[in-house]
Amino acid sequence: MIKVNDLHKTFEGKQVLRGVGFTVNTGETFGIIGKSGSGKSVLLKHLIGLLKPDVGEVWIDDKLISAMSFRKLQRVREKIGMVFQFGALFDSMTVSENIELALKKLTKLSGSSLNDRVTESLASVGLEGTEKLMPSELSGGMKKRVGIARAIAIKPEYMFYDEPTTGLDPVMTDTINRLIKKFKTDERITTVVVTHEMLTVYDVVDRVILLHEGKIQFDGTPEDIKKSDDLVVKQFITGDSTLLLQESR
Ligand SMILES: Nc1ncnc2c1ncn2[C@@H]1O[C@H](COP(=O)(O)OP(=O)(O)O)[C@@H](O)[C@H]1O
Ligand SMILES: [Mg+2]
Known part of the structure; x- marks a missing residue:
């Protein structure tokens, strides 16, 4: 379970998060949406302890990670698979070396069990036999899958x-x-997806929050967000830029 309480974060005078709180239950798939620059990645980085809040708390399984030392955080990170926005593969390493690096850091695997795990994980995303390729030889979609x-x-x-x-x-x-859906059912994983694609929201998540001006503008199911009368929500999901004209005038 993830519990976020009253998170505040300011960068150089810019208030990015202004009191964000929510709970993600075990096994749930939780979406975070909002326009570019609304603080989605900043929020996600707080969930893995990469950023510390100015005010507020992040709990993962009864562990207060927002106040944790780097060494203790390492143990929590062993439970978290993080897929970064820009792939974050090392260009000078092969596909399998990239995966091995994470495995060596976060598990005790070595030798043939390490190699087996690499093969298994590549097969699970439909990339059998790509072990020796360099990231530069992969398409955008393949990089995401690695x-x-x-x-x-x-x-x-x-x-x-x-x-x-x-x-x-x-x-x-x-x-x-x-x-994303396959791994959630296969492994009973608790999933958080930051996205601005409504298709992903409708297709994948159980619950979604919309970040707007540092706060949660909407919190509910994909069904509910479709029915929302809130103009900010409607503008986001329809992409109709004229909806808020009167408010911004
Ligand atoms: N490390 C940082 N230092 C200063 N400003 C940052 C930092 N990280 C993010 N920001 C700012 O916080 C805001 C939200 O960024 P981000 O969470 O990346 O937005 P997005 O919703 O597009 O993921 C942006 O204005 C960004 O410039
Ligand atoms: Mg982002």
Whole structure:
């Protein structure tokens, strides 16, 4: 379970989070949406302890990670598979070396069990036989999938995805959405997906929050967000830029 209480974060005078709180139950798939710059990645980085809040708390399984030392955080991170927005693969390493690096850092695997885990995780995202390729030889969709394979390889209890489908064509978007759904049922994983694709919200998540001006503008199911009368919500999901004209005048 993840519990976030009254999170505040300011960078150089810019208030990015102004009192954000929510709970994600075990096994749930939770979406975080909001326009570019609304603080989605900043929020996700708080969930893995990469950023510390100015005010507020982040709990993961009864552990207060917002106040944890780096050494203790390492143990929590062993439970979290993180898929970064820009893939974050090391360009000078092969696909398998990229995955091995994460496995060596976050698990005790070595030797043939390490190699087996690499093979298994690549197969689970449909990338059998790509072990020796360099990231530069991969398409955008393949890079994303290697990023997912690397995250799932540690057999995490939590999977966090930052914009897993941004910049991909509709078919690859569907492939990634299916993988997110597959890992959630296969492994009973608690999942957090940051996205600005409504298709991912409708197709994948159980519950979604919309970040707006540092606060939660909406918190509910994908069904509810479709029915919302809130103008900020409507503008976000329809992309109709004229809806808020009167308010901003
Ligand atoms: N480390 C940082 N230092 C200063 N400003 C930051 C930092 N990280 C994020 N920001 C700012 O916080 C705001 C929210 O960023 P981000 O969470 O990346 O937005 P998004 O919703 O697009 O993921 C942006 O204005 C960004 O410039
Ligand atoms: Mg972001």
